[in-house]
Amino acid sequence: MIITNVIAKNNLFNYSNKNNKVSRDIKNGKLFKIIKGLYETDPKTPGYLLAGSIYGPSYISFEYALAYYGLIPERVSTITCATFDKKKKKTYDTSFGTFTYRDIPALAYPEEIVLKVEGEYSFQIASPEKALCDKLYTLSPLLNYDNLENMLFNDLRIDESEFNKLDINKIEKLSDLYHSTNVSLLAKYMEKNK
Numbered sequence: 001m002i003i004t005n006v007i008a009k010n011n012l013f014n015y016s017n018k019n020n021k022v023s024r025d026i027k028n029g030k031l032f033k034i035i036k037g038l039y040e041t042d043p044k045t046p047g048y049l050l051a052g053s054i055y056g057p058s059y060i061s062f063e064y065a066l067a068y069y070g071l072i073p074e075r076v077s078t079i080t081c082a083t084f085d086k087k088k089k090k091t092y093d094t095s096f097g098t099f100t101y102r103d104i105p106a107l108a109y110p111e112e113i114v115l116k117v118e119g120e121y122s123f124q125i126a127s128p129e130k131a132l133c134d135k136l137y138t139l140s141p142l143l144n145y146d147n148l149e150n151m152l153f154n155d156l157r158i159d160e161s162e163f164n165k166l167d168i169n170k171i172e173k174l175s176d177l178y179h180s181t182n183v184s185l186l187a188k189y190m191e192k193n194k
Contacts, residue, residue: 001120002053003031003039034094047097049121051079054092055101058083059113059124062102062138065131071162082126082134084109104134108177112170129170132158136182145192148185168194 022039025031031039035054048068051060062080066072078098083090084106092099112130116123126134135156142148152158168190175187 001041002034002050003041004037032095034096035092040096043095045096045121047079047094047099048125049118049123050096051081051099052123054094054099055081055083055090057109058101059126061104061126061131061134063135065126065128066135066156066158068125069128069131069162071128071132071158073157073159082109102138104137105178105180108133108137108174111174111177127170128162129166130174132166133171133174133178133180133183133186136186137178137180139182141181142185145185145189148182148189166190 022031026033026039029043031041032043034040034050038053040050048060048064052058058081060068060079061082063072063074063076064078064080067074067076078100081099081101082104083101084103086101086103089103090101108130112127113124114127116125125131136151139151142151152163153160168187171183171190172187175183178184
């Protein structure tokens with residue numbers, strides 16, 4: 001279970017030096033530090049379940065979500081997340097994994113986010129369509145369909161059968177929110193090839 005510093009101290013009302021007790025709980029393996037002021041009670045908790053608590057608002061996207069949905073074959077170890085209006089990329093190296101956070105446009109941010117529940121945890125992840133749009137948004141502008149195909153199927157190694165399952169209506173709706181050459185090109189490419 002995720003515990004903030006405030007919650008940990010509130011549970012220690014019998015202790016005069018709450019900071020020392022929290023430090024002892026970390027040393028004795030009762031709490032495991034994620035980042036300053038944020039702890040986990042189970043050291044085996046998968047990192048993706050913690051991503052939204054580390055820095056937010058955020059949701060899992062980009063390469064990690066593409067791998068999660070089987071769109072790319074690689075196992076992705078860094079948990080990649082989308083934010084908005086943060087103005088810079090953030091990285092956190094923790095004992096639960098490496099987490100990166102980067103902006104997408106504020107208009108696109110709230111769309112196509114899926115809430116998943118695992119046991120006592122919940123996490124937010126982009127839909128497959130949104131994860132691909134988020135990724136394309138971060139890349140240099142592509143000039144034409146050939147460049148897009150090369151990026152998708154050679155550079156990113158998108159699985160073509162999984163790609164063909166993507167919902168073109170979702171891509172078209174999202175393309176209006178990014179104001180991105182790459183996302184617009186993707187929508188036109190999918191329309192042309194449906």
